Amino acid sequence: LFFSFLSFPGDISTNISTRMQMWALRITVIANTAIAMVIAIAVKSVYGLYLICSDLVFVLLFPHLVLVVHFPKLVNKYGMIAGFSIAFLIRVLAGEPYLSYSAVLKFPYYVEPDGSDSDFGTQRFPFRIFCMLLHLFISMAVSWLTKFLYRSGYLKDVLDEFSVADPGNKVGTVIENAVVNSESRDNELVDSTKI
16 A cells, blocks of 8 residues: 555645555556566576566665665655666666667677677676666765755745655655554554444
8 A cells, every 4th residue: 555655646645545546556566567477478597587686676776775774865756766767777778688689878898799609799897886876876966956956946846746845745744644544543443342
């Protein structure tokens, strides 16, 4: 439920029903299952799947974890979305032989395929580390820029969907209210069983 709650923007998330949250969760599970199935069919070895998963965790999830756990005051949702999107795009453009597509973005020291051994070139540049560091940098830079633009008045607070300008963070308040409401419902259930 928490994922489907955060899937809806701003004020909509406070007014959605549990039924709507469940449908959002079901659709997301079906979409993720379809994507995973296509990847599993396309990759011919378990080792290839392992490499792809570990690669995506390192490039996309590790920077999120580091920033959210160790530097939560330096990042916001705008920065995290920008960093994730750009790092994902660059990682996809770097090519993946296990998914049978060549690099569109060729980093320095790229070795073209010679046709005898493989149909795909080799990236000799440490592009995964580059993507991960770029993700960290872009997340912090865009977070700082959006905070600056909203708090200095260059962008209107009405456009602030993720509550960067308001330190009272709407999403955090909504989540706290949801937790309090669920605790009060639990207390009501306990009281009704005593009768």
